[in-house]
Amino acid sequence: MGVGIEVTNLNAWYGANHTLQDINLPIPANHATALIGPSGCGKSTFVRCLNRMHETNPIARVTGSVRIGDMDIYADASPVEIRRRVGMVFQRPNPFPTMSIYDNVASGLKLNGYSNRRALDEIVERSLRNAALWDEVKDDLKKKSGASLSGGQQQRMCIARALAVDPEVLLMDEPASALDPVSTSKIEDLIFQLKTQYTIVIVTHNMQQAARVAEKTGFFLNGRMVEFDSTHKIFTNPSDKRTEDYITGRFG
């Protein structure tokens, strides 16, 4: 089951570049929340602050607090513990090319030393089913390399890999932007189903996509969060002029 996220006064930097400024945002549990905004406004930086990936960049810095469930991720735990609870799917599929499909999906568990074979088999199957990939790959799970799949299949495998560690939150940074329309709609259907079990934060360039999958939408501009509201409200009756300009295509 997912948990909610409470972001308070989040600031992030790349070197001297103040990329995120005073972000405050409540992300509800077991819902999908979309983040939209023009390129370079800080959406990726924001989601990377939610699993402490931001600080893997040596020039990066962050202040403020992020509570996931009852844990302040910058005060109460190590980055490694956080990332085991908060899964992430990247813009470009990044399967491990030297591993089979099975090992790719199991990699998060294996690297944490989980070795119950029977349970692993079950988890791999369940994760692949959840990612709507099982039927396509079940016959060559251990025969084929993860890199031999098509782009859309690779991305669903990466989703399965993230789901296999049973995260409470799933972060998706433009998960469909490198994919063809068919794969994109599969991923959207998937998000629609997954959000009943996980808290999903999805960055997207595509406003129809946000409208289709998310209950809540946040609009980012130049490192600030301009508006956060129900998706319906953002797309039909935004309160901020800049949001309106963006969704009507007047800039960005």
Next chain:
Amino acid sequence: MRKPETVAESVSQPVSPSSGQGSDHGITAPLTVPVEPVSEVRRFLLARGNSALADRSFSALMMTCAISIFAIVVLIATELVSQSQLSWSKVGFKFFYKFNVDPTTNLPLFWDPVNGDFYALPFLYGTLVSSLVALLIAVPLAIGVAIFLTEMSPRFLRGPLSFVTELLAAIPSVVYGLWAIFVLVPLLREHVNPVFISIFNNPTSVKLFGWTGLVGDDGLFGGVNLGLGLLASGVILAIMILPIIASLTREVMSAVPHSQREAALALGATRWEMIRIAVLRNARIGIVGSIILGLGRALGETMAVAMVIGNAAEIHRSLLSTGHSMASVIANEFSEATSDMHRSALIEIGLALFLVTILVNGLARLLVWAVTRGTPARVS
């Protein structure tokens, strides 16, 4: 065809803003507007002709260079083969494993120019053992250095450290040999070997591990502790091949895409786990390639080994014993080889060394190339 014309047009008629740029560019522009090539640039380029002659002579020259490299390799090989005929026709393949027995001491006799024994096994053995010892020491160190350089070193240290590592590769091997004689050999004799001897040759290890044949007086550290010998050659070779393996390993490791590291970290991998599953695993074929390349260098290394291996054509299990290597026996004896058979046998050793190093290097280059040229090699 179309592009140069529109360029010429916009250069020659800069007054009309809509003619060269804008919406009609490439969409509605007619395909066959004959535009006079009047611009200065155009005239200059046209005057150059088709440049075919220059191109042809350049590729002919490059082709000659490339072919002459092959020619040199083939020439060396045929020369070695023909010059080693005498030895080959006399003992054939036995050259590499046969020996005579000294009637007085009952010891095997492999190589004795005075009595005319010319069998190469001790040289194969010495080359192989010293190279393996070198790999055993150099590989873990080199991979450690490469991991430190790509994954852990602070940015400002990275440049200087890589530079120093690669500098090691530029030192002439005779200098390594001198250093080994004056520093390494005494160090091994006084401080390192005694430790191994006390571990391997004490009664408890002999009682426990005697059956392996690796301990005690006939074991890996039995016999007289001279400092010189197989172990010393292995250590000096390790130092010499460390920079090769480290710098190539660093190269294949930095060819692993950043997204692989992020994939592992996002799954909750610690830094070491990330290095293991995302970096080492993807780079492993290239790492094997760089190890084999280091091996190639170790097999062929002459001077430094000749200075510390002891130059005795014998085979002993102990790493403390003196030995000989293929390259160093050639260097030591070729100028004094008076009999045709002696000379021919040395050349046959050279031929064997030539074939082995060509094979090893070819294989290594292939592996490194397969990895660094693009995606990490995959298991299918």
